[in-house]
Amino acid sequence: MLxxxxxxxxxxxxLGICSQALAVAPQLTSADSNxxxxxxxxxxxxxxxxxxxxxDNAWVLVSAALVLMMTAPxxxxxxxxxxxxxNILGTMMQSFAMMGLITVLWAVVGYSLxxxxxxxxxxxxxxxxMQGVGLTPNPDYGGTIPEQTYxxxxxMFAIITPALITGAFAERVKFSAMAVFLSLxxxxxxxxxxxxxxxxxxxxxxxxGRWPVFDFAGGTVVHITSGVAxxxxxxxxxxxxxxxxxxxxxxxxVLSFIGAGMLWVGWFGFNAGSAxxxxxxxxxxxxxxxxxxxxxxxxxxxxxxxxxxxxxxxGAISGAVAGLAxxxxxxxxxxxxxxxxxxxxxxxVCSFMVFRVKRxxxxxxxxxxxxxxxxxxxxxxxxxxxxxxxxxxxxxxxxAAGKPLAIGAVDGNWHQVxxxxxxMGIGWALSIVGTLALLFLVDRxxxxxxxxxxxxxxxxxxxxxxxxxxxxx
Amino acid sequence: MLKIEAVIxxxxxxxxxxxxxxxxIEGITILEARGHGRQKGHTEFYRGREYTVDLLPKVKLxxxxxxxxxxxxxxxxxxxxxxxxxGDGKIxxxxxxxxxxxxxxxxGENAL
Numbered sequence: 332m333l334x335x336x337x338x339x340x341x342x343x344x345x346l347g348i349c350s351q352a353l354a355v356a357p358q359l360t361s362a363d364s365n366x367x368x369x370x371x372x373x374x375x376x377x378x379x380x381x382x383x384x385x386x387d388n389a390w391v392l393v394s395a396a397l398v399l400m401m402t403a404p405x406x407x408x409x410x411x412x413x414x415x416x417x418n419i420l421g422t423m424m425q426s427f428a429m430m431g432l433i434t435v436l437w438a439v440v441g442y443s444l445x446x447x448x449x450x451x452x453x454x455x456x457x458x459x460x461m462q463g464v465g466l467t468p469n470p471d472y473g474g475t476i477p478e479q480t481y482x483x484x485x486x487m488f489a490i491i492t493p494a495l496i497t498g499a500f501a502e503r504v505k506f507s508a509m510a511v512f513l514s515l516x517x518x519x520x521x522x523x524x525x526x527x528x529x530x531x532x533x534x535x536x537x538x539x540g541r542w543p544v545f546d547f548a549g550g551t552v553v554h555i556t557s558g559v560a561x562x563x564x565x566x567x568x569x570x571x572x573x574x575x576x577x578x579x580x581x582x583x584x585v586l587s588f589i590g591a592g593m594l595w596v597g598w599f600g601f602n603a604g605s606a607x608x609x610x611x612x613x614x615x616x617x618x619x620x621x622x623x624x625x626x627x628x629x630x631x632x633x634x635x636x637x638x639x640x641x642x643x644x645x646g647a648i649s650g651a652v653a654g655l656a657x658x659x660x661x662x663x664x665x666x667x668x669x670x671x672x673x674x675x676x677x678x679x680v681c682s683f684m685v686f687r688v689k690r691x692x693x694x695x696x697x698x699x700x701x702x703x704x705x706x707x708x709x710x711x712x713x714x715x716x717x718x719x720x721x722x723x724x725x726x727x728x729x730x731a732a733g734k735p736l737a738i739g740a741v742d743g744n745w746h747q748v749x750x751x752x753x754x755m756g757i758g759w760a761l762s763i764v765g766t767l768a769l770l771f772l773v774d775r776x777x778x779x780x781x782x783x784x785x786x787x788x789x790x791x792x793x794x795x796x797x798x799x800x801x802x803x804x
Numbered sequence: 805m806l807k808i809e810a811v812i813x814x815x816x817x818x819x820x821x822x823x824x825x826x827x828x829i830e831g832i833t834i835l836e837a838r839g840h841g842r843q844k845g846h847t848e849f850y851r852g853r854e855y856t857v858d859l860l861p862k863v864k865l866x867x868x869x870x871x872x873x874x875x876x877x878x879x880x881x882x883x884x885x886x887x888x889x890x891g892d893g894k895i896x897x898x899x900x901x902x903x904x905x906x907x908x909x910x911x912g913e914n915a916l
Contacts, residue, residue: 575853578855578856580848580850580855581850635849635852638852639849639852639854641849643849643850645850645851646851649851682852685851685852686851686852687852690852690853699851
């Protein structure tokens with residue numbers, strides 16, 4: 332009885348509210364037939380705009396916090412659990428150091444180099460020391476949120492990208508060398524790449540770039556650059572002493588498990604936040620993120636179940652991360668079923684890279700930063716070109732009839748696959764060249780590797796003078 | 805006086821402790837240990853890499869008793885720790901020359 336009454340009353344009440352709202356529209360007159368003034372109309376417009384801005388700002392700020400959580404504790408725990416117990420603090424510190432160093436760099440010059448107006452390849456210095464980065468929106472970067480919101484959100488991406496690389500040189504790099512190398516890397520590789528893809532006037536920018544690349548949340552900017560840099564680091568530094576003859580199993584799968592769970596949750600901020608508003612596009616990216624992570628976990632686990640005979644916990648979480656890394660680029664461009672497919676492919680291919688290809692070539696990408704992020708990001712770039720749909724994101728606008736223009740190969744725009752390949756190629760090239768040059772520079776000045784004695788003692792003791800687990804106290 | 809050392813499965817510790825208490829044994833020392841006898845360990849997989857774990861976690865008990873309690877203690881451990889599978893562990897018995905209570909310098913069987 333009651334719910335029938337509500338069913339009847341609710342639409343009636345809604346109708347009442349709507350009619351009230353209509354009553355203040357300018358072309359209509361209110362019941363007593365007094366037209367509203369221009370000032371009242373403008374005030375109403377402002378109120379609507381402020382409400383939208385508040386909603387968008389709330390979501391992007393929450394997303395920024397979620398992305399920071401991905402670095403620490405997320406990535407720090409994920410990587411920390413995978414190393415031997417004598418190296419966990421050193422490994423976690425590498426991620427945490429990025430939260431400090433990159434933040435300061437970003438405030439001083441990083442944001443300006445990535446998002447200032449420069450040329451097609453890198454931004455200028457007009458935003459150095461946060462000049463002109465205020466609380467009003469910048470029409471180039473999310474027109475409804477304060478520019479400082481955009482700036483702080485983008486900072487979280489700049490933090491996690493170099494932190495991802497640390498998985499490649501785990502357990503054998505000097506803290507000082509790591510800090511200098513990754514700080515410089517952020518300026519030399521990350522900032523230009525972010526500018527090319529997302530910066531106003533960038534050559535790969537989706538609106539107005541020479542080769543518009545679809546990179547919703549950083550498949551090219553974050554995962555290709557960091558994953559490829561990881562491979563270069565693993566090759567340049569060489570293997571850990573004793574690898575692969577000595578056993579180096581993860582010392583705490585529990586910590587890695589918790590970290591991976593945080594990465595998954597944080598990734599909603601990473602992808603859905605990249606909509607830069609709280610509208611339906613954020614929902615689309617959110618759904619795609621979940622679907623790809625789940626399919627990635629299943630893909631990896633099924634592959635290893637068939638190959639090695641057991642479904643492992645590490646396989647499940649690695650597969651989820653692979654699915655997430657691969658969907659990042661596509662998250663705001665593809666349909667939910669495409670996201671499932673992308674995740675599944677990611678889980679299977681990345682597990683194959685880690686199980687077979689790494690062993691075949693014999694490099695020591697210790698925590699598989701390349702096998703997961705580099706491979707996932709590269710696949711994601713191409714799959715986005717194939718599966719991007721104008722129905723999800725009318726990135727190229729709409730035709731006269733209001734129908735979204737074709738954006739990906741599924742829509743008939745095969746040209747986009749070429750653009751994605753160009754973006755991917757630039758990401759690979761920039762990362763290889765920049766990483767090699769900086770490794771060489773830092774190796775010649777500070778020296779990259781710890782001594783064999785220090786490596787044997789572990790980074791916790793040799794680099795920080797601490798132990799993670801003091802069982803005597 | 806005899807020292808009875810027993811290496812057992814960690815999961816059997818509580819039942820062995822209870823059995824020893826029933827047998828009237830009051831003093832016991834326990835060490836967490838790793839080792840293997842004929843049970844050769846197992847393999848683990850991490851990201852497709854196979855690791856052989858041949859030193860397995862064990863618990864080692866040390867009990868020092870009067871000679872006349874030997875059979876009772878051995879019987880208690882055997883009945884409580886046995887599963888019948890490989891890896892159940894072993895018991896070693898040796899003679900102890902002296903026992904001294906640190907608190908008051910009591911010697912010999914009085915110190916147990």
